[in-house]
Amino acid sequence: MSNVLIINAHHHYPFSEGRLNGALVQMADELITAKGHTTRVVNIDNEWDVARELENHQWADVVLLQSPVNWMGVPWTFKKYMDEVYTAGMGGQLCNGDGRHADAPKKNYGAGGTLNGKKYMLSLTFNAPEESFNDENEYLFQGKSVDDLFFPMHMNFRFFGMEPLKTFACYDVMKNADVESDFSRFSAHIEETF
Template identity: 55%
Template structure:
């Protein structure tokens, strides 16, 4: 991997100005550049253009999605980004339809991606505490993990034939934050997932 697109999916609200996701985006870019990677950044506050964003995905060897968890998913502005960029990328640049053909019934749904060999990493900030995940005794998530919750996002990248890198999660960032510890763990995660270029 050499080229990395970093997407900050945060949508600003009065109670959540986006400082943590902005900081984590900056930390990712700083680490990547200091480790020998080329970077491009898109934020939902940018005046982005559909074709330019498609080209960024083609350019990138990996995409880092930095996102808060809003109502168990990504913010609405990033959903709009996906609906536009990823839909129009279905002209063969990001995928060629859903992969099935009438000529070859063995082709399965979701096999039309054209970004083979490219990776993606999801980094999330949650209000939910760590202990609410992966424990079947926790009623709300019923033992599911953060990756289980974000399965639709994983499938979105898989639809384009991208492969996952380990997910990072900062938990309990609003009610019981330990931001310095979270940022230290994030730096360690980035160093493992994106080691220095030889």
């Protein structure tokens, strides 16, 4: 069985209280532990400690990032978490610097990860409808996928040597939410992934 770190990256706003992301975190925690895995849950809006978060990443076999998509990325509070925790981990806890060496200073940027063999999963909630992705005729994403949009986040985890699991997404959650369908799909995704 594996150790799973679940990060709830939601940041509370009056118009977005975080109930959906919170429910998905709770579902993930319950479903994953029912399968015999051990979990730890971190809520970004609560207090957290850099040393403890570095230990959480070293402990985890899988990091599940549950996040709303705010302005095409993660909330600023999770970016702050990354800036503080991930930067502190560059001394070997998460990576050995940026992976380059003095004998080849222009090669292998990003290849210094120390979390090799560990995995991560993105679970995202979008205001955008699913149909706005993977369609060249759609205005904003111009045929790009969810994983294209989240390429920088994938690269952050790759920087640590981690491998991706299949991304999960809920779409159109502000205007045309179908929470029961999302929960059913999420449950199936967790069952298949873990």
